[in-house]
Amino acid sequence: MDGILGSVYQVVTAIILVYFFLINSLYLLFIFLSILKIFRYRNAMAYVSFKDIFQMPLVKPISIIAPAYNEEMGIIESTQSLLSLEYPLYEVIVVNDGSKDDTLKKLIKTFDLKKSKRVFRKMIETKPIKGIYISPSNPKLVVVDKVNGKKADAMNAGLNVSRYPLFCGIDSDSILEKESLLKMVRPFIEDPEKTVGAGGIVRLSNGCKVKSGQVVKVRLPRSPLARFQILEYLRAFLGGRIGLNLLKSTLIISGAFGVFRKDVALKCGGYRAASIGEDMDLVVRMRKYLHEKKIPFKLEFVPDPICWTEAPETLKSLSNQRNRWHRGLVETLYHSRKMLFNPRYGITGMFAMPFYLIFEMLGPIIEVMGYTIFTVLLIFGQYDQPFALLFFLLAVVFGILLSLLSILLEEYSARRYPRLKDIIIIIAYGLMENILYRQWLALVRARAFIDLALGKEEWGEMEKRGFAFDSQKQ
């Protein structure tokens, strides 16, 4: 290959190589930092009883906000789970975001809800609220029925109705472990002035046995797609996010499980209704506000409060979900582009946002570009055969190594999969994900750029099976 084409090929290959080296080095660094944090946390918590928090006078009450859209399959179990949490004082606000199914009817029937004349401060504009329901038998429960907006709009409606100084955003198809709020609130007790948010670990409930709103038996799902995702969640939460947190670069506290200070969130205008990735968007705007006002702050990631959530099990649902996540990432970074490489925003502007831009946002493009070049050269027989093959193998082995390290983190932290067989299966899926699954995901994420450019806004439906489904099969 000579001339301009040859030079282009060499430049692109060099970019891919450097990129490959940097991204993997960073992920390795995050994992080692995570191991450090998990060890430190595990030792610090030895012999600590979280129940002591019950007796502490300075524990702030929490409003749990769970937006629900067409969640009739799992809404009762997850609401029951939320109502049975161990925490001194909290309220559960389920926001029915204009569901077309029987979400509201089921809630009304199960919890004997009555329409309330509750008044609240409209601190953030939202789509109209049709009614607020309270349960005489469960005073902690409030159900808000509103006209359909997006998840961010539903969260804002919940924020308006909430009464407590901390709020916990949770997906209504998720289940929290009983002590999870007690564990999550520790950073707010230890440093209430600086701590503005805390995130916990999200795991997949597919395949697990759920009873009375609690996961009682952890098993692997039967669906191969869900099994691939187990590994992804381990890598993302135990590896990536804990490591990034140690570098003070947390930009994502999952919408499925995060606690925030309400006053700070409100000062930033709450969730941005137009955002696609509302969880990341809120954290980025909170950081922006706090940097601009020069207020010292902390965003903590606590390694053991666990939230169980249902993962998509069909290609279409998974593709919709990942496409939306990636559009959310691109849109949030674009919306806050002023912060990028801007020293005024400290580590957020100089490291966290550039990291997300270069490695998370552009990652799929570079990956797809690499595969495309490889395929084209393969077709034309123009590639350096041993080098390309070895490099591909190197990428695969590096991926496997990261997966193994994530499993090691799981073993050091919660060790929720009790059987050795489960660990071997997860490792096997770590090998298999390199064939087609990773490439397909890269394509799905890369397509998000096109969808965003075309102005695609819909969330995409996810087929819900509910927790009862998995429990019945045990």
Added chain:
Amino acid sequence: MNTSLLIVTYSLIFLLGFSFLLFFYLIIRRIVVQHQENSFQKKYAEIEKDILDIVTFPDKNLAKKIAKKYRYYPYVLTRVLVNYIEQIEGLAREQLQKIFNIALKKKCLKDIHSKRQIKRLKATHLFVIFSDPSDMKHIVTLLNDKPIVKLVAITALSRIPSSQTLTYIFQSFVRDSIVNARVYINILFGLGSKIELHVRKYLHKSLSWEKLSLLIELVGAIPLRSLYQDILPFAEHPNKEIRIKVARALGHMRIPASLNILTNLSEDEAWEVSAQALKSLGKLGDIASLDVLSEALFSPFWHVRFNAGHGLASLGSTGMKQLKKIKRQKKDRFASDMATMVLDETILVGEA
């Protein structure tokens, strides 16, 4: 073979080797951990059986025997003791303490002087659970340790409530940062009225407003009613946060004589103070506050209206009648809406 090919080949060999090692480590570790867990469960059940015996029939000699029998299993023994001691009181608890003293204390005392912070921390945590007045001199040495160890040491000291330990804790409270000071309040709260004299003394010292407000909060949270007169002067403190804390503390204390002070605070220039004072007036439940609470329902501030509404509801039938009256009036829609909501919530929850 060119250089880049060599680099890739060696990297691949290294990563493959490392991955294989990690894979085998994971598998072997899991097998070992499972084996350890099984042994742990077995030993745990064995110790538990003996502990249940001693808990049921406390016997001085048996405690000694158990301690000697299991002293070579400190980890399992600690777990059993920790799990049982928190649920047991009286003579049986003393027996468990005795087992700890014979079998584990020596190691713990060694560990609190260890160079490794984690060892010190774990040992100090155990002193929180198995505190003994004779350990005070050892625990006090940890008050100059790193914050994480120091705060656990403070907790351990709080379990040995004597005038001397309280002096150590309060001295440390004054010296420490405001972030840690909050942890002290959580610890001191558990000591109840034992801290009364010390709190009185420190309320009259010149402390930062943050620490002062924490002490006032503590007075209300316990509550220490005998310190009523001591916190009253702070109702006129220039700092808004301190006035809020005074209003809250008075609400917790429920002393009828505080009606006038709370009424004055309900007219404070800061709405936050006013809202808190109204909430406390509601807790006081004195019918004399009816007019103040009714008037506050017409405040431009949501929180003030909210607390006034609930305050009226807590006055019983007279307050409910007043809420119904405000609900019917057309002059102020916000007051009417709030009254409607409070009535609605009170009736709905009352039905359950």
